[in-house]
Every structure is written in structure tokens, then in C-alpha cells.
Amino acid sequence: MKFDTPATTNPIDQLKVIGKPTSRIDGPLKTTGTAPYAYERHDVVPDQVYGYVVGAGIAKGRIASLSVAEAKAVPGVLAVVTHETAGKLGKGKRNAAPLLGGPEIAHYHQAVALVVAESFEQARAAANLVRVEYRKTDGAFDLARAKDAMGDSAEHKKEDSVVGDFAAAFAAAPVKLDETYSTPDETHAMMEPHASIAAWQGDRLTVWTSNQMIDWAATDLAETLKMPKEKVRVISPFVGGGFGGKLFLRADTLLAALGARAAGRPVKVALPRPMMANNTTHRPATIQRVRIGATADGRITAIAHESWSGNLPDGKPETATDQTRLLYAGANRLSGTRLAHLDLPEGNAMRAPGEAPGLMVLEIAMDEMAERLKIDPVEFRILNDTQVDPEKPERPFSQRQLVQCLRTGAERFGWSKRSAEPARMREGRWLVGIGMAAAFRNNLLTKSAARVRLDKRGVVTVETDMTDIGTGSYTIIAQTAAEMMGVGLDRVVVRLGDSSFPASAGSGGQWGANNSTAGVYAACVKLREAVAQKLGFNSADAQFADGQVGSGNRRVPLAQAAGDGELTAEDGIEYGDLDKKAQQSTFGAHFVEVGVDAATAEIRVRRMLAVCAAGRILNPLSARSQVIGAMTMGVGAALMEELAVDTRGGFFVNHDLASYEVPVHADIPHQEVIFLDETDPMSSPMKAKGVGELGLCGVGAAIANAVYNATGVRVRDYPVTLDKLIDRMPPIG
Amino acid sequence: MKPFSYERAGSPAEAAAAAVRTPGAKFIAGGTNLLDLMKLEIETPVHLIDVNGLSLDKVEPTPDGALRIGALVRNTDLAADERVRRDYGVLSRALLAGASGQLRNKATTAGNLLQRTRCPYFYDTAQPCNKRRPGSGCAAIGGFSRQLAVIGGSEACIATHPSDMAVAMRVLDAAVETVRPDGAARSIPIAEFHRLPGDTPHIETVLEPGELITAVTLPRPVGGTHIYHKVRDRASYAFALVAVAAVVQPDGSGRVALGGVAHKPWRVEAAEAEMPKGAKAVTAQLLAGAKPTPENAFKLPLVERTLGSVLAEAKG
């Protein structure tokens, strides 16, 4: 189905199932421990053995010598895979560095060997006996230094987006701000580590894994193993979190496949937690400079946002300036990213890539600017709202309720009680502050397909390679099929995460919900046509409700259309250029109250509110879960998460969950989420967009602004930790 | 993990004797620290002597009014003990500020005293670390040292001791009771129990090979207001950036020990004379000679301010 004109009324608009708060249909599997996660799939193939990964002990250089003799001599060891034995490998186009290193080493903990043994303990013990000598070479590991080395050279600015004359307008602006900020490297820290089981049947390969993007994984696995994609099957029905860390083929999958080939047995591999930060991808650090010029009454006349990040040679920049191109008005604009070469592990997508670190910075800058202008921060944003793409004023937004989000949030949160002057509110030992930030994340359209089957019991089965990474995909897909086919949720079966199913949008970029359900919608439209035809209805008139198909006075059970067998339809959604004609984005506002211990400068969040306008909310329950989870992640980004770079050795030092802190329950107080009523007919027949990343965008800045409001100390380098405040706290005792 | 053999000891003296019989043997109690380190091959005992069956799991008053805590009393039970809560509140609070409920259910008194550092380089076997591999160097010096020691460190090691419990025991003047392989018992004042790193950071206590901890004794209650203030980036389940354990008497005199600043719980008795004068005066003596790194220099003002807050709280 091609979606190239705005949606009109369709069966989804009945909202009998869609839009209702619905508990996840896979909940019982999860709460009873029976949802099959990759590493525990003991049942899928017999004779499984264990692989354990050896990671490089240097960041850059070459393997000088490699000895596996001792490891091989350990009882139970079946095979050791290294670059010397793996055969010639390709590289998937989504991987910056080879997943199996050697002789060249591209980054710390890059896999250099896999030991396969009968037991996990044997494999792990033997892995410690793989002897690797390295010849180190110098690498670049320090972003600040790399930025300085880049200087102001025009070469890095070739792709800047420029509108009007920023320099002149900024120079002429009566009120201005020019500040530099930084965000650190972050690791996804999802609960389930990367894990895979691989089994060969002749020249065919099956992997049970944990991956957000089935089709990408199958493509890149085939590419890396230099085999036809048709012979690779990837199965990932449950994913214990990914946050972008599982968008790509990673070492666990490739090494399980290589290990299984070497051992002649199915092999399972999980990345040990201490290896995940350096072996896989991470959100790269940024240094960002923001300049804003405004008239005395608060209208932005000039806005510039530049961001520096680093990556390995085939890696990309963190697109931290994207939101600044669209969020606020202003005639003179400049934005661009500058990419430095760094030899740290690959930087890549983590939940709301670009916007998350970008808004952490832009929304502090807006707070600072409001203060200089002596305008309320909420009003300052409202004053500079735009209903059109500021770079291309002929392009409107398909929907844009930023102002409504801000006003609703301010009202519900009690924003008017905030003291505009910082460090004025105190409760006992706590300095109390309130902060806010706008939230923004683009809505991305990608094609997505599904197959639906109707059987003679009237059960509708949906099959698509879409993944559920804890987000609730199973449930919204079931809701979509139930709504379309006029049956209850108990009559719908959803099967996900299998490359033998039609290719979907997958889970990433908060695009999963809208696109995958639109794909299911398309397949259901086809199935409705087939049903109508089978039962002798005119498909335009046929009503699907209560398990029956009807028109006029005639009603026939839906199941009857399947006859003695099954009725199947397959289709997908493909998009025209609606997203070119109008800008599709999601909007929100975050409000946060923090307490800062007047003595120790410890920061504790006290309450949080998010207001979101993000198209039709398909399932308010799972959407809320997405947003409160994202807000929690925002607390981590604001207050504690930072991969510490050892700039001598070139690696992230705090590479386990004892030393890389993420929020715990005690850090997360009262959270409230409000969804504004919205449908976006430009986005898809579902009229939905996404919220999973929007919920994170801006949270960090709202917290940093609240800390400023509490203490009067402006911290521009994340995370905002007590050591950055302590010297400027009020005298004690 | 390296292969190892395993036995259950029949009595404390037998356990100690068994430990010297097999070079490279170690005791195992709750296992919450030792097993993690064995999986990473940071600890590689060839033989484990399980001491869990030794009936050292009681908290008992002694005839002279002290309280004797068996080496195997779990952190959860110790924190909840009525006498500890009443007379040694700083200890109960320190325990509850540590780890998580599940870990405290397993963790033992002796194991807690002997837990190893949380220096991140100690955990990464590809990095030099004098504590893990004597003579290999110290990756933390000049590296990521935000958590590490500001005082008492050496050219060889700047790690901290991560225990909360031990800091409270230090302020309470506890004594560590042991039995040696020859069957002889001794009592070691907690002040002397943990060592500074010097040039042998891998030797962390004065225990001799095979020496088994049987109990920790708290002297008669000293009264006063008991406070344990642990400062950290997140609200729970994190090791201390700094911690202050204090017992403050109504006249403003008292005792104070610090966690998170040194290779052992840090207490300078002479500094306590300054307590009535306030936090600044105490800290000046307590941290005299501190040598922080640029990354952890914030701990110095943090100690002073935390202590100030503790003294204010004690005043009520």
C-alpha cells in the first residue's frame, strides 16, 4: 500500500481497541519467566555448547603473536576461533570496525578470539589462556584535543546548513549568548546483554539472537560471512532492551556462527557485561557551541549550533544539531556537525541519537538566554515558536503543539510558583529548584510489511519481522489487527522477530510503532478484501465487528471466510513524499523539580512531568511506560551516566554496572505523563507517531536548569555531579 | 574461573589449619565479593574452605558489657539487631547504606571487612595494577581516579577501601578477633587491622596466612548521637564518594571516621579534640597531608561540608 495522500477516515478511527489502555499481551510470558530470550533457548536445537569472547587488551595496534595452544588443551574445549582460523570475512556496511579483530586492532575489547567448550565455565577459563601479544600504536582518544586540532578550518563546515547571514545578525543582536557545553560518552546498559545461539544445517545458518533490526542483522551477517542472505535466518522474538545497542549485527552473533562452524555444534555466546561498553557501540561524547542572538523583547534573530564528536574511520558524527534546525524561529541560522577521528570504540545510535545530547545543550542555552532577556523560560520558547520549517518557510509542520505542551505543563506542574531568581527556595537541608525544557524528536517514515492469516476458528495471526524491545510492539500490533478485523484481542496471535516473516521497519528511532502498525494495517486491508470477496460482500461496504462481517441485514461469522483452511494476505506500507511536503515531528515539554543538598551538593530529583504531543497514542499504557522509562534515562544522563575515557590507554574505564551508574528506584520519584489529543493524518493510516525517544529529549536540560534554579550554579558539562557544584554552594554551619 | 577444590571446615581452628595446609587456599563466606573476583580471575584460589557452617553467626553480649559479633553474622541481621540499633546506631546505619538488600542477606561481617577495592583498573585484567599483579604498575595514577583515595596513598596505589561497615566499626573502636593456624587466638584493634598501601598494596590487612576471623567485638556503648552520612551520585546502591561516621556527645565532643578517602577507614584521634570548634578545624587535621588527584580533589571540601552537616544534625 502506498501512502501518499493524507489519511481520511478508516477502520482504525473506530477506536474500539486502538487507543485503549491495554496491558501487554506478552506480559504473562514475561512475568512467568517463559518468554524465550536468546541465551536461554535450550529447546530450539540440541547439543548446544558455549562460546566465550576474548577482547583486545589494547586500543590500537597489531597482534604481534597469538597462541591458543594452552586454551585448546583445557578439558572440554572444542574450538578456538581467531582471525587466523576464521577464513576471509567481509564487513557489514553498518559496522565501522570488523567484529573480529586481528591482526589489526581497531579498538579496546574488539573481539580477537572465541573459545568454544562443552561448558560455560570451561570456555571462560580457557579464554583466559589465549595468549595475545600486541604491538601498540598511538591513537587519538581525546575529543577536546581532537577538536582543537581541527581548528576553524573551512573543510569541516562544507555541509553546514546556513540560512540568512548568521554572523551579521548575531553581531547586531542586542542580547546574545555564546557558550560551549559538553555531553559524555554513554553506554546503553540495557538489561539483557548481546546474546546469540547459532546453528548450521549444511550451508544454512540459523541464529536465535537479541536484535532490534532483523533485516539489517540478516543482511550484514550474510555480508560478513560472504554467503547468500537467503541462507541466513535470524530469530529474535524477545529483546531484553536495546536502546540502539542492538540495532546492528554485533560480535556475539558473528562469533556464535563462526564458533558453530568450527566446532560442528550449535554455539551460544553472550557478551559479558564488562565487555559491553568497549566491545559494542556507545553514544559518543560531544562538545557543542551554541550562539543565540535576540531582540530586547526576546525574538531570536540569530541561532547557531555546532557539535564536535569523534569516531572510527567508517563511523558517523552524532547529529546533535538536527533539532536546532526546526525547533525555534529565527531568520539567520547556522548548524553543523564536525567529525574528528578517534580510536575509541565505535560511536553510534543510542535512544534519540542526535536530539538527546543536542537538546541537553540547546535547552540549557535557551534557559540562559531567557535569563539574560529577563523573560520567563516558558514564555521565551512560546515567543519563538514557529509553525513552519524555519529553513524552508513554505513547509508547514504536519502537527505542532509545542505551545500547548508548554502551557499545559506549566499549568499542571505549578510553574508559576518558581522563583525566577535562582537559589531562593529552601526546605530544610534541601535547596529546591524547578526547571523545564522543550522536547522534540522527528517522526521517521520507513516501509514496513506484514502477513496476516485468518483460520477457521476466526483467529487472526500476524507475522512480521518487527521486534518488541520491551516497548509493547506485540500489543499495539494485536490492537491494530483486532481493530481492522473486528475481533477481540483474544482472537489475535502476533508472531514477531523472524527473518522468514515480511520485513518490517524494526525498532529504532521511535519509528517502530507507527510504521509497523501501518504495515499491519495494509496487510489487514488486503485480508478484508479477500474476506469480503470470499463471503460475497462488496468490500467497500463490508463492516467488520464482533467477529462478524456484515452489510445491510446480512451478517456472516468472519471465521467462515477461512473455509476449511486459511486465508492469507501480505502487504506493507510504503511512503510517498508527504514528509517532504510537511515536516513531521513530535513535541513535548518536560518539567522537573530537584532538591540539592545544601551541604554535600547531592542532587535528587523530586518530581517530573512530561507533556507529549505525538500523534495518535495507540496504547496509552505502553506509551506512558515508554515515556517514564525515557524520563528515567534522562535522569541518568543528567546526573550520573558517563563513560570515563582513559585518554592514555584509549578505552572506557568504568565498564561495568558497579562503576557506570544508572538510576535506581530510589532516584526516581513521582513521574507524571500527559498526552495531548492529536492525530496526524500525514504520518500514516494509523495517524500515529512515536514517543519512545521523545520522552528522553530535553529531560537532561530540564534537570540541569532545575539545578541552576536551586543553586545559582550553571553546569554546562554533563553529567551534573556534585563535584561541579561543591565549590559554589552556600557556606555551611 | 580456575578449577579449585572445596571443603567445609569443622571448627575455626581446623579451618585455619586447613588454610595453611594448601598454599593458595581461601576462606569463603557469603561469596559476594570472592566469587565475582574469581570469575574475573582476579582472585585465583586453588582451594576454598567454606566457613559458613562454623556457628560464628551469633551476636552476644560479653560479661564486661561489650558486644561480640560472630564473623558470619549477615549484614542484614547485624543491622537489624536490637542492641546494635540501640547502642551502636552508627553501625546499623552504615550497614544499611551499603550494597542492596539481597547482597546484605549474604554478606558476612568478616567478608565485609575483607572486601577488596572497587578501583576500576583493579577489575580490568588487561591493565597494570600493583594490587592485582604486584610490580606491574598502577594504571589509576594519572588515569580515572574520581573515586579513589585522597590521603594515605602511595606511589604504588591510591585505591580506597570500599566498606561502609568498617568505617562505623572504626569509629566504635572495634576489635577483630582471630584464630591462627596453630590454634592461638588474638584480638586486633581495628585501627591496626587494615594497612596503608605503601609499596605492597596487595597486602591489605595484618592477618597472617591462614588466620581466620572469628568475631568483631564492640566495646561498651559510648552513648551520644550516632550518624552515618554516605555521599554518592545516586541515591542508593553505590559506593561512597565520601562517608562520615560520627558519634557526637551532647557537649559537642565525639569521634569521627571517614570512608571513601583512603585505603582503610580513616580516623585521626587527635583531630577529634577540635570537634567542638566545628567541621573546618576537624577536617584540617583529619585530612592534613592529603594528596588528591585533580579528579578527586573535590573530596576535600566535600568531607568538610559533610562533616559540617553531620555536626549540625547532631546538635539537632
Ligand SMILES: Cc1cc2nc3c(=O)[nH]c(=O)nc-3n(C[C@H](O)[C@H](O)[C@H](O)COP(=O)(O)OP(=O)(O)OC[C@H]3O[C@@H](n4cnc5c(N)ncnc54)[C@H](O)[C@@H]3O)c2cc1C
Ligand atoms: C554490587 C555490589 C555492591 C556493593 N555495595 C557495597 C556498599 O555500598 N558498601 C559496602 O560496604 N559494601 C558493598 N558491597 C560489598 C559487600 O559488602 C561485600 O561483598 C560483602 O560484605 C562481602 O562479604 P562476603 O561474606 O560475601 O565475603 P566473601 O566474598 O565470602 O569473602 C570476602 C573475603 O573475605 C575472606 N573471608 C571471608 N570470611 C572470612 C573469615 N571468617 N576469616 C578470614 N577471611 C574471611 C574471603 O576469603 C574473601 O577474601 C557491594 C558488593 C556488591 C557485589
Ligand code: SF4
Ligand atoms: S590504585 Fe591500586 S588498585 Fe587501582 S590500579 Fe592502582 S594499584 Fe591497582
